[in-house]
Amino acid sequence: xxxxxxxxxxxxxxxxxxxxxxxxxxxxxxxxMVLVGPSGCGKTTALRMVAGLEEISSxxxxxxxxxxxxxxSRDRDIAMVFQSxxxxxxxxxxxxxxxxxxxxxxPKDEIDRRVQEAARVLDLxxxxxxxxxxxSGGQRQRVAMGRAIVRQPQAFLMDxxxxxxxxxxxxxxxxxxxxxxxxxxxxxxxxxxxxxxAMTMGxxxxxxxxxxxxxxxxxxxxxxxxxxLFVGGFIGSPSMNMLDGTIERSNGAVVARMGSQSLTLDPGxxxxxxxxxxxxxxxxxxGIRPEDLEDAAAASDVPEGRTLDGTVELREALGSEIMVHxxxxxxxxxxxxxxxxxxxxxxxxxxxxxxxxxATVVGRFSPRSRVKPGDATQVVVDTRTLHFFDPETGLxxx
Amino acid sequence: xxxxxxxxxxxxxxxxxxxxxxMWLVPTFGLFxxxxxxxxxxxxxxxxxxxxxxxxxxFDNYRALFNNNDLTKAxxxxxxxxxxxxxxxxxxxxxxxxxxxxxxxxxxDVLFVVVIGLLVVxxxxxxxxxxxxxxxxxxxxxxxxxxxxxxxxxxxxxxxLLRNFxxxxxxxxxxxxxxxxxxxxxxxxxxxxxxxxxxxxSLAIFQFLWTWNDLIVALTFGRDTQPITVAIFSQLRQFGSxxxxxxxxxxxxxxxxxxxxxxxxRYFVQGLLAGSVK
Numbered sequence: 001x002x003x004x005x006x007x008x009x010x011x012x013x014x015x016x017x018x019x020x021x022x023x024x025x026x027x028x029x030x031x032x033m034v035l036v037g038p039s040g041c042g043k044t045t046a047l048r049m050v051a052g053l054e055e056i057s058s059x060x061x062x063x064x065x066x067x068x069x070x071x072x073s074r075d076r077d078i079a080m081v082f083q084s085x086x087x088x089x090x091x092x093x094x095x096x097x098x099x100x101x102x103x104x105x106x107p108k109d110e111i112d113r114r115v116q117e118a119a120r121v122l123d124l125x126x127x128x129x130x131x132x133x134x135x136s137g138g139q140r141q142r143v144a145m146g147r148a149i150v151r152q153p154q155a156f157l158m159d160x161x162x163x164x165x166x167x168x169x170x171x172x173x174x175x176x177x178x179x180x181x182x183x184x185x186x187x188x189x190x191x192x193x194x195x196x197x198a199m200t201m202g203x204x205x206x207x208x209x210x211x212x213x214x215x216x217x218x219x220x221x222x223x224x225x226x227x228x229l230f231v232g233g234f235i236g237s238p239s240m241n242m243l244d245g246t247i248e249r250s251n252g253a254v255v256a257r258m259g260s261q262s263l264t265l266d267p268g269x270x271x272x273x274x275x276x277x278x279x280x281x282x283x284x285x286x287g288i289r290p291e292d293l294e295d296a297a298a299a300s301d302v303p304e305g306r307t308l309d310g311t312v313e314l315r316e317a318l319g320s321e322i323m324v325h326x327x328x329x330x331x332x333x334x335x336x337x338x339x340x341x342x343x344x345x346x347x348x349x350x351x352x353x354x355x356x357x358x359a360t361v362v363g364r365f366s367p368r369s370r371v372k373p374g375d376a377t378q379v380v381v382d383t384r385t386l387h388f389f390d391p392e393t394g395l396x397x398x
Numbered sequence: 399x400x401x402x403x404x405x406x407x408x409x410x411x412x413x414x415x416x417x418x419x420x421m422w423l424v425p426t427f428g429l430f431x432x433x434x435x436x437x438x439x440x441x442x443x444x445x446x447x448x449x450x451x452x453x454x455x456x457f458d459n460y461r462a463l464f465n466n467n468d469l470t471k472a473x474x475x476x477x478x479x480x481x482x483x484x485x486x487x488x489x490x491x492x493x494x495x496x497x498x499x500x501x502x503x504x505x506x507d508v509l510f511v512v513v514i515g516l517l518v519v520x521x522x523x524x525x526x527x528x529x530x531x532x533x534x535x536x537x538x539x540x541x542x543x544x545x546x547x548x549x550x551x552x553x554x555x556x557x558x559l560l561r562n563f564x565x566x567x568x569x570x571x572x573x574x575x576x577x578x579x580x581x582x583x584x585x586x587x588x589x590x591x592x593x594x595x596x597x598x599x600s601l602a603i604f605q606f607l608w609t610w611n612d613l614i615v616a617l618t619f620g621r622d623t624q625p626i627t628v629a630i631f632s633q634l635r636q637f638g639s640x641x642x643x644x645x646x647x648x649x650x651x652x653x654x655x656x657x658x659x660x661x662x663x664r665y666f667v668q669g670l671l672a673g674s675v676k
Contacts, residue, residue: 074579080577147574
């Protein structure tokens, strides 16, 4: 087990495309680090550089004490689980798992002991004689895991290992991998584009965008204090609502005004984000998490200056909660980050909005809410947890 | 009712296939029966008559064949040439195919195009120049000379076939092996060869058949080194009527490649790669 450290790692392809730019962070010994970002953000390339499957254009990569930039994969003492699993189709499950050990000339009885142990942990014991083609997707995934753990490597690398599984199995394997990693305590770098996976599995999460690292932090910190618009919008599901607004002072209170709507900011929030004072009279992007919205009709109290008015466009009942899409008379933020996030989520990129444009705000309401499409409704905003971003730099204001 | 209709609709196709099969099988069957006829009968009556009096069938011709030193020696020579060149060709073509498919080296794609280009060169154009080359290098009239010639002319197709098959093997498998600690050679022997078996078996069968049945190359580069085709051919020229030797020799010469084909055809399995990725 070892620390993996990225020091200014870049990847430039011969045609000039930069896949990864100056990546610097450390994955601590035994830590579960998740690399997350939209497709094409360079996370898989970064992982493949650790694996030795891509050359490193510049920077220094260390595994433990060793600089491994020019070391071939086979000498790096790492194990990788591929998105496709990449099992050896002509070998039995047993031989698939034993393959790496046989190459390392581990004694036969030791190989057998480790394979049997891995099979026990992964519930593969009844399938050891089968060929991969006779296994289900989940079992193949576990064989790939087994092949990694018997090696007892310095680090595990996982490249979207769950993306080929169906939703239910994915949730189950997610917990299983996290538990296994905890038990083994092996340094793990896990790549995914699914922010739920990232949040639930990682000790820390590194968010990437266009080849550059945005923020490395614990899941909670990413959620609470995103460094910029991109991280704010990427982390959280449904994603944060972003509205254009200005910070103003009225009657001694600080107010965020967005179109015809305004929210009085909580004094605690201002203490928490001292820099916000400097933005008085200037435009900001106001971020409101869906979970900080509640139907006023279902809320216990409706304080003044903490509500938005809107018209219900869509109601998605999930049983335990309701997702309500509201048209709110406030301009939607239209920075490059927002457009990129929208594109990644597969929704139409908002066209250059003017101040008269109304934004769609998504709220996560309690199932007690009775709103239905077409209703004009009032929503209560938890103003203690609003997020603010500088529209010019995209950086969070704290 | 449905099945009757379907059978009726298929009847013309089945009939056509039967005719085609008969066109191939009747002469072969005739050859086989001829080889079983007593020496005296062959000239007098057609091979189909032997069916009506099976008691006259005899293995004397085969006994004579296996007692004929020229022909048995020719069979051994043929086996040496066919097996030797097939093994050598498969080994070289597989290594080259792997390199062309999966190793990065400068000029790889240009070189591959050149190899493909060589596919259009007919071997007849090389007979004379290679003949002089063999003369001066003492390869003339040797089994090795024949093997090398067949390998050289089999390589473009072999490399082409195997490279295109190998490139279909998922890259992830090889990367996974590299991370597992495998060298390129280990990957070649432990993964590429077993996974490439369907293509390798096809190539081996093709090459074996081509070289087993070859006449022109052996006639050009052999004098005393005679494979079975040349031996049968010379029997024809020397004694116009010794069909009792030619028939069993031809049949044996035909049966061996057939046996090879049947032995290898089980490797033509579909879906060998199933279960490796996704």
